[in-house]
Structures are given as structure tokens and as C-alpha cells.
Amino acid sequence: MKEVRNYQHKPVLLKESVAPFQFTAGTVWVDATFGGGGHTRALLDLNPDAKVWAIDQDPAAAQRAQERFPNELANGRLRLLQGRYGNLSQLLADQGVHQVDGILVDAGVSSFQIDDPERGFSFQSDGPLDMRMDTKGGLSAADILASETESELERIFRDYGEERYARKVARAIVQDRVTRPFLRTSDLSGLLQRILPRDPHGPHPATRVFQGLRIAVNEELKDLERLLRMVPNLLKPKGVLSAISFHSLEDRLIKDFTRNWTAHCVCPPVIPTCARCGHPIGLITQRKPVVPSPEEIELNPRSRTAKLRVFVRNSEELREAAVLDL
Numbered sequence: 588m589k590e591v592r593n594y595q596h597k598p599v600l601l602k603e604s605v606a607p608f609q610f611t612a613g614t615v616w617v618d619a620t621f622g623g624g625g626h627t628r629a630l631l632d633l634n635p636d637a638k639v640w641a642i643d644q645d646p647a648a649a650q651r652a653q654e655r656f657p658n659e660l661a662n663g664r665l666r667l668l669q670g671r672y673g674n675l676s677q678l679l680a681d682q683g684v685h686q687v688d689g690i691l692v693d694a695g696v697s698s699f700q701i702d703d704p705e706r707g708f709s710f711q712s713d714g715p716l717d718m719r720m721d722t723k724g725g726l727s728a729a730d731i732l733a734s735e736t737e738s739e740l741e742r743i744f745r746d747y748g749e750e751r752y753a754r755k756v757a758r759a760i761v762q763d764r765v766t767r768p769f770l771r772t773s774d775l776s777g778l779l780q781r782i783l784p785r786d787p788h789g790p791h792p793a794t795r796v797f798q799g800l801r802i803a804v805n806e807e808l809k810d811l812e813r814l815l816r817m818v819p820n821l822l823k824p825k826g827v828l829s830a831i832s833f834h835s836l837e838d839r840l841i842k843d844f845t846r847n848w849t850a851h852c853v854c855p856p857v858i859p860t861c862a863r864c865g866h867p868i869g870l871i872t873q874r875k876p877v878v879p880s881p882e883e884i885e886l887n888p889r890s891r892t893a894k895l896r897v898f899v900r901n902s903e904e905l906r907e908a909a910v911l912d913l
């Protein structure tokens with residue numbers, strides 16, 4: 588068994604994100620991003636009979652689950668599946684589960700991953716340029732830097748990292764990799780420090796490029812979109828989606844999907860006349876996302892960009908009441 592280092596992950600917006608989950612007999616919830624189990628713990632603690640299916644694509648999550656939840660795993664209150672939440676319907680269907688009462692998503696990386704130099708997520712310490720959450724497969728960040736075209740690298744840094752010098756960075760990487768491959772985090776952060784201007788009041792010059800690369804390596808936005816497409820069918824009536832995001836690209840996706848589900852007409856645009864007008868899929872509980880308090884940010888600076896949006900699937904009775912003033 589791999590040695591477990593003593594990293595910690597502080598769950599973000601913990602009370603706020605589990606508050607909408609209401610227990611009734613037979614309730615089954617999904618924590619789509621187990622991480623260190625902070626939100627799973629809070630869901631299980633809502634009721635001694637609550638059951639949680641936890642998902643994480645990082646194989647290292649299994650060992651953390653064994654250490655933290657030996658009793659719940661043994662008595663079946665908690666089940667952990669290794670996989671991507673973009674395949675959630677299939678992962679659950681394989682276990683005979685077709686609908687659930689709530690889904691919690693706390694997107695992005697955990698502190699276990701960022702703080703471990705061997706995972707290659709951080710420019711703060713040297714390590715292999717990996718960045719895969721699922722270490723069992725897929726291309727690493729080093730593979731992408733070695734193989735992608737200049738224009739694709741530029742797109743990754745621009746679209747996923749929102750890096751204004753995306754073209755300059757892509758060009759420098761393509762020029763340099765001919766003589767020296769980018770294999771370590773320090774190879775890339777060294778280049779970025781050399782070619783990007785340093786703003787004494789802004790983030791480290793490597794921040795955006797590392798973010799863009801991480802999103803590309805893990806196909807984070809694609810997977811989030813796949814998950815969101817499944818949510819209406821996966822949730823039982825009155826089921827809850829509680830979704831925490833950490834950057835504007837994720838939040839925009841969640842906002843757009845949840846707003847669409849609250850629209851009065853949910854007929855696909857190809858249908859010339861509306862067949863189910865007045866039947867929104869559900870409602871969102873607040874127009875503005877919930878953000879961490881100044882106290883939470885003080886205690887956990889990594890929470891500072893977090894945003895929580897909550898969506899509730901309609902039941903028949905709720906349909907009438909689901910007219911939202913947006």
C-alpha cells in the first residue's frame with residue numbers, strides 16, 4: 588500500500604452545501620467528488636440511516652475512505668466507486684441504481700493532490716509534470732506539452748487558463764521543447780517566470796497556465812458538462828443538486844444549465860410548438876451563488892473563489908409553484 592502523507596483538505600461551504608439535503612426513509616445521496624470525504628461525512632451525519640454513493644476518479648481516494656469510514660464502508664452506508672462523474676449514470680446503473688435523492692459536486696482538485704509535489708499540480712514545488720487526477724490512465728501535462736500543436740496549446744492557455752499571453756507561452760514552449768522536453772513543474776514555471784511580466788499585486792505568473800493545463804489534462808469542463816446533462820434524469824422528484832465551483836468557467840456552466848432547467852418551457856427547440864409549456868424541470872433556490880464568509884476565507888484561503896449553486900428537481904406538486912422570479 589502506498590505511504591499516506593499527512594495532507595489535509597478543508598471542506599468548502601460545508602454547512603451551506605449540505606443544508607438543502609432533506610432525509611426521508613430510503614434516501615440515497617451521491618457525493619460525486621469524494622476527495623477526503625469532508626462532504627460525505629457531513630451528508631452521513633445528517634441522518635443515521637442516510638446512504639451515500641461516493642465517486643472519485645483518483646485511485647488514492649480509496650485508501651482515505653478506508654481510513655476515515657471503516658464502519659460505514661463495512662455496514663454499507665457508504666459505497667465508493669472509482670471513476671469520472673461524467674460517467675455517473677453508468678457507474679450507478681452498474682450497481683443497480685437509476686435515480687438518487689441528491690448529488691453533491693465539489694469540483695476541481697483537493698489539497699491532497701495540490702500539496703503532493705509528486706502529483707505535479709503546483710508550481711510552488713518541483714515534481715513530475717503530471718496533473719492527472721486519475722493516475723491510472725490518460726495523458727499527463729508533460730505529454731500534452733510534448734505533443735500538442737502550438738495553436739492547441741494557445742487555445743488551452745487562453746480558454747481554460749484565461750491567460751492573456753497564451754500565444755506567447757505556446758510559441759515559447761514549442762520552440763524550447765525541440766531541445767529540452769518539459770518534464771518537471773520547475774521546467775514550465777521557470778519558462779513562465781522568464782517570459783511573463785510579473786505583477787507585484789497579482790497572482791504568480793504561472794498560475795493561469797497551470798490552471799489551463801490542469802483543466803485540459805483532466806477534461807474538467809467536458810466532464811462537468813456531461814454530468815450536468817445527466818442530472819435531470821438522475822434526480823428523483825424533489826432531488827437536490829448542490830454544486831460548488833472554483834472558477835468562472837465552471838460556474839458559468841452550472842449557472843447556464845440550472846437556469847435552463849428552470850425555464851417555463853423545456854421542449855427541445857426542434858419541436859415547432861411547445862408540448863409541455865409551464866413544466867420547468869425544477870427550481871434554483873437563490874439567484875446569486877452562495878460564497879464563503881470572510882471567516883471561512885480567513886481560515887481556508889483556498890475557499891476564496893468558491894461558489895455554490897443549488898437546484899431542486901420538481902415533483903408533481905412543485906410544478907405549479909416553480910415559477911421563479913429571475
Ligand SMILES: C[S@@+](CC[C@H](N)C(=O)[O-])C[C@H]1O[C@@H](n2cnc3c(N)ncnc32)[C@H](O)[C@@H]1O
Pocket residue numbers: 596597598599619620621622623624625626627642643644645648670671672673693694695696697698720807810811
Ligand atoms: C475539491 S476535491 C473534493 C473534496 C471533498 N469534497 C472533501 O471535502 O474532502 C475534488 C475531488 O474530486 C475529484 N474529482 C475531480 N473531478 C472529478 C471527476 N470529473 N470525476 C470524479 N472525480 C473527480 C478529485 O480527484 C478530488 O479528489
